[in-house]
Amino acid sequence: MWGKRASRPVGPPRARCPCHAPYSTTGLLYFTIDLMPRLPFITFEGSEGCGKSTHVKRLAARLERSRIPFLVTREPGGTPIGETIRELLQFAPHNAGMTPETELLLFAASRSQLVRETIKPALERGVCVIADRFFDSTTVYQGAARKLDRQIVEQLNAFAVGDCIPDITFVLDIDAATARSRMQAPRRADRMEQQPAEFYERVRGAYRELAEREPNRIVLIDGSGDPDKVENEIWEVISSRFSTLASVAKSKIEDRKSKM
Numbered sequence: 001m002w003g004k005r006a007s008r009p010v011g012p013p014r015a016r017c018p019c020h021a022p023y024s025t026t027g028l029l030y031f032t033i034d035l036m037p038r039l040p041f042i043t044f045e046g047s048e049g050c051g052k053s054t055h056v057k058r059l060a061a062r063l064e065r066s067r068i069p070f071l072v073t074r075e076p077g078g079t080p081i082g083e084t085i086r087e088l089l090q091f092a093p094h095n096a097g098m099t100p101e102t103e104l105l106l107f108a109a110s111r112s113q114l115v116r117e118t119i120k121p122a123l124e125r126g127v128c129v130i131a132d133r134f135f136d137s138t139t140v141y142q143g144a145a146r147k148l149d150r151q152i153v154e155q156l157n158a159f160a161v162g163d164c165i166p167d168i169t170f171v172l173d174i175d176a177a178t179a180r181s182r183m184q185a186p187r188r189a190d191r192m193e194q195q196p197a198e199f200y201e202r203v204r205g206a207y208r209e210l211a212e213r214e215p216n217r218i219v220l221i222d223g224s225g226d227p228d229k230v231e232n233e234i235w236e237v238i239s240s241r242f243s244t245l246a247s248v249a250k251s252k253i254e255d256r257k258s259k260m
């Protein structure tokens with residue numbers, strides 16, 4: 001998927017930085033970089049409390065400093081339709097009786113909208129896309145943890161994303177006790193976070209298995225370490241795999257230094 005030439009980004013000339021805005025399709029940062037190869041589609045995965053949202057923000061801040069055009073999005077959600085589905089899945093007062101099958105279909109519905117409305121158009125405009133969760137969450141949560149039929153989950157994932165596959169996926173791996181301690185902070189009650197401990201053990205195990213099965217795409221990172229160290233580790237992997245992105249970042253920084 002590398003090597004495609006992107007046209008000049010179009011869209012609102014200056015929108016709010018996605019790091020400081022709620023997740024939304026309008027949270028875009030646009031800078032113009034002409035005739036560059038397509039920038040990568042990067043996803044972050046892991047169980048609750050693993051720190052993925054922190055590292056999504058840190059990566060976005062790095063790209064912003066380097067003036068690389070990027071879009072941050074999340075799942076479920078990221079579009080007006082997706083955010084309504086998110087509310088239904090997580091917080092709607094009547095969602096307690098939701099069946100695993102309904103849950104699977106709702107995640108797939110949110111994703112298929114996000115891919116077509118937001119992710120693909122952004123990649124085609126030459127924007128780097130960073131997603132907080134994507135289809136691996138469904139494989140792990142609905143497939144392995146909820147134990148829905150694996151083939152059906154795979155087929156639905158494929159139907160929802162089409163050819164829009166992440167170039168790289170970071171799985172932040174932490175043990176269940178660390179995850180629980182990070183989730184102690186007061187938060188809005190979320191239906192998805194009311195599961196027994198074995199559920200999260202299955203989630204963790206399934207992510208680790210996925211990383212073994214797809215070593216070219218998935219990078220397993222120890223999420224329990226110092227956040228600065230984790231951030232650097234993630235950036236090293238990105239800059240070694242996507243040399244164009246790294247060289248654009250470097251040249252922008254040098255350009256800025258020469259103007260100081």
Ligand code: TMP
Nearest residue numbers: 048075076107133134137138141142192
């Ligand atoms: P988050 O805000 O931590 O990303 O919460 C999203 C919740 O939804 C989390 O419990 C994982 C769950 N989830 C699934 O079960 N399947 C999916 O496909 C996705 C995207 C999320």
